[in-house]
Amino acid sequence: MKKNKIMKKTISLVLVLILILSISNMAYGSESNYNDIRILVNSGYTEGTAMALAPEERFKIAQNIVNDPSKVDIYTISMEIDNLAEIEALFSYSELELESMGADLNKVYKTKKELLKLCDNQSIMAQKINISDIQADMIRRAVEKGIENRESGKGYNKINDINASGSITTSEMSYTQVVDDQSTTQAPKYEVTIAYTWKEVYALAIFDDVIASAWGGGFNTKNINSNANYHDYTNIGDDFGSYYTCRDMTKTETPQTGIEFEFPQSVYRSGDIAPKTKNGYAQFTLYQNQFQNYDTKVVSAYGHQIISVGVSVTISDSPVSVDFSIAYDETDQKTTTLTY
Amino acid sequence: MKRNIKLFITLIAIIILMFIMYTLIFEENEIEELYKDDWAIYNYAQKIESSIGLEGLDINILPAWEITRGNSEIIIAVVDTGVDENCHYLKDNLIRGWDFYNNDSTIFDEYIYDYHGTYISSIIAKVAPNVKILPVKFMESTSGSFDDSVEAIEFAIDNGARIINCSWNYYDYNDKLYNTILKHPEVLFVCAAGNFNANLEEVSIYPCSYDLDNIINVMAVDHKGEIHQTSGYGKKKIHIAAPGKNVKVCFPENDETLISGTSVATAFVSAATSLLISENESLTPIEIRNIIIKSAQPVESLKDKCVSEGMLDIYEALKKVTLR
Numbered sequence: 071m072k073k074n075k076i077m078k079k080t081i082s083l084v085l086v087l088i089l090i091l092s093i094s095n096m097a098y099g100s101e102s103n104y105n106d107i108r109i110l111v112n113s114g115y116t117e118g119t120a121m122a123l124a125p126e127e128r129f130k131i132a133q134n135i136v137n138d139p140s141k142v143d144i145y146t147i148s149m150e151i152d153n154l155a156e157i158e159a160l161f162s163y164s165e166l167e168l169e170s171m172g173a174d175l176n177k178v179y180k181t182k183k184e185l186l187k188l189c190d191n192q193s194i195m196a197q198k199i200n201i202s203d204i205q206a207d208m209i210r211r212a213v214e215k216g217i218e219n220r221e222s223g224k225g226y227n228k229i230n231d232i233n234a235s236g237s238i239t240t241s242e243m244s245y246t247q248v249v250d251d252q253s254t255t256q257a258p259k260y261e262v263t264i265a266y267t268w269k270e271v272y273a274l275a276i277f278d279d280v281i282a283s284a285w286g287g288g289f290n291t292k293n294i295n296s297n298a299n300y301h302d303y304t305n306i307g308d309d310f311g312s313y314y315t316c317r318d319m320t321k322t323e324t325p326q327t328g329i330e331f332e333f334p335q336s337v338y339r340s341g342d343i344a345p346k347t348k349n350g351y352a353q354f355t356l357y358q359n360q361f362q363n364y365d366t367k368v369v370s371a372y373g374h375q376i377i378s379v380g381v382s383v384t385i386s387d388s389p390v391s392v393d394f395s396i397a398y399d400e401t402d403q404k405t406t407t408l409t410y
Numbered sequence: 411m412k413r414n415i416k417l418f419i420t421l422i423a424i425i426i427l428m429f430i431m432y433t434l435i436f437e438e439n440e441i442e443e444l445y446k447d448d449w450a451i452y453n454y455a456q457k458i459e460s461s462i463g464l465e466g467l468d469i470n471i472l473p474a475w476e477i478t479r480g481n482s483e484i485i486i487a488v489v490d491t492g493v494d495e496n497c498h499y500l501k502d503n504l505i506r507g508w509d510f511y512n513n514d515s516t517i518f519d520e521y522i523y524d525y526h527g528t529y530i531s532s533i534i535a536k537v538a539p540n541v542k543i544l545p546v547k548f549m550e551s552t553s554g555s556f557d558d559s560v561e562a563i564e565f566a567i568d569n570g571a572r573i574i575n576c577s578w579n580y581y582d583y584n585d586k587l588y589n590t591i592l593k594h595p596e597v598l599f600v601c602a603a604g605n606f607n608a609n610l611e612e613v614s615i616y617p618c619s620y621d622l623d624n625i626i627n628v629m630a631v632d633h634k635g636e637i638h639q640t641s642g643y644g645k646k647k648i649h650i651a652a653p654g655k656n657v658k659v660c661f662p663e664n665d666e667t668l669i670s671g672t673s674v675a676t677a678f679v680s681a682a683t684s685l686l687i688s689e690n691e692s693l694t695p696i697e698i699r700n701i702i703i704k705s706a707q708p709v710e711s712l713k714d715k716c717v718s719e720g721m722l723d724i725y726e727a728l729k730k731v732t733l734r
């Protein structure tokens with residue numbers, strides 16, 4: 071009996087200790103997590119792109135920044151999607167045409183249904199999406215114009231050389247490229263991490279997006295990993311809802327030249343909601359076995375596929391470049407010098 | 411008797427004082443009511459989209475209007491989408507333009523195609539109500555072609571424009587556009603820093619990145635003096651900041667709304683430059699740029715983010731012109 075009592079006391083004590091330790095660990099973990107995000111944001115990440123990384127990746131990059139900031143080249147840029155133009159284009163093309171551009175027809179039907187339902191009652195749409203009555207009215211007009219374009223056979227052809235630097239009903243994405251110089255005295259080694267995050271839900275998610283990177287110098291790759299995170303949403307233009315799932319991106323590598331990471335803009339789930347990608351990252355290490363005393367560069371860009379013909383992504387090592395066809399809204403490319 | 415007179419005079423003085431105070435307070439209230447959602451014109455720390463602004467941080471146009479509201483001989487070209495002339499600000503400002511997108515003389519086609527040019531024009535007309543606006547359409551919705559833009563600029567200059575408002579951007583260097591701007595050194599191009607949150611010291615965004623004396627590059631700030639989250643910036647490349655978040659504008663069919671972006675900020679600077687030229691027509695583009703930079707009101711968040719490290723101050727700029 072006495073033995074049992076001692077046993078119970080011991081177990082209780084151990085449990086209490088475990089509880090205390092786990093709580094302090096959680097507190098330490100979240101504090102450390104907060105510190106890592108702060109370091110990244112102060113160095114050029116947005117809070118969104120810092121959050122897009124897995125905690126261990128965040129920690130690693132933050133540590134490297136603290137150790138030697140000159141070895142970590144960070145570059146962030148934003149991109150805005152014109153949802154109105156996309157909505158008009160969606161209704162301007164036939165299903166067949168959209169399918170030939172690479173659209174997922176089930177997602178096309180679903181998106182059209184969603185938009186038409188919203189247009190049935192503009193004031194409810196404005197309330198639901200948290201946009202002004204004018205924006206709601208413009209979404210309705212874009213749907214109607216698209217239908218008119220299609221019925222009249224006019225289609226939707228816009229030349230996209232120049233873009234207005236301000237529009238209404240947009241969704242914004244931030245994109246951060248980090249090149250971390252991990253070279254030893256004998257051999258060059260660079261870890262490239264690309265993170266993206268969407269601030270608002272974009273109207274259409276019927277295609278695949280691509281993160282593409284190209285480099286010179288014949289670097290080899292290793293430690294390739296990627297993650298696209300999908301979140302629920304209620305309406306376009308609104309904040310994303312809760313996390314649903316994550317997916318590996320599909321990798322296509324051109325040896326010693328470049329790599330593409332492809333992932334769908336949305337994934338299926340039962341019910342009416344098809345979660346859209348809110349954030350994610352792609353990462354790889356470029357390396358060579360010894361220094362040869364040359365410089366080259368690495369570039370990367372995010373391509374968000376929009377409704378347009380001629381879908382293609384070209385990566386090249388001479389000159390080092392990533393070229394998207396007009397079917398993508400793309401971020402600008404930042405060049406980082408690699409010494410090898 | 412003397413005492414009564416003294417009392418009477420004191421009473422009268424008190425009444426006059428009260429009347430003056432009442433008038434001042436009433437006027438102040440009237441101005442506040444007029445601009446309650448228009449912080450760019452008059453920022454009295456009103457609430458915009460549920461946040462309170464920084465009192466006094468506006469384009470300082472109210473005292474500037476005592477000097478000038480613009481000269482009707484001065485033409486600003488809004489080389490953009492089409493423009494809806496029904497916008498109430500634009501009733502007396504628009505002159506006949508051209509649509510290079512569709513190759514016709516109709517400068518307004520559709521609400522959703524031509525809202526951008528309409529709201530840009532509405533800002534210019536609000537700030538510089540007496541100058542003329544030449545609408546030249548080369549974009550629809552939010553996009554257009556290089557070729558049309560070059561034709562549109564040439565048309566604008568041929569038709570007397572001294573200022574070209576360029577509330578648009580592109581990533582790839584374009585020879586034709588560069589040469590068009592280069593060959594008109596007498597014309598001022600007011601350009602948007604873009605909505606990519608880009609540091610233009612590292613990234614090229616055109617026309618801002620063309621290193622020419624007849625360009626003023628503009629970034630956007632909010633009513634608290636914070637940089638608008640997507641605005642481009644650049645210590646040496648961007649010259650000035652202007653209101654670019656939650657700015658009250660006019661859309662087609664006389665709709666009014668709040669809008670954000672460097673497009674908006676650019677329109678304020680275009681309007682400001684037209685007022686400077688209205689006061690002194692002999693000013694060259696580089697002189698105008700220098701005046702705009704030197705008269706800027708310092709803003710803490712803009713340190714190292716643009717040449718002036720401050721926001722547009724039209725009254726101060728006009729004072730510098732009138733003192734010349």
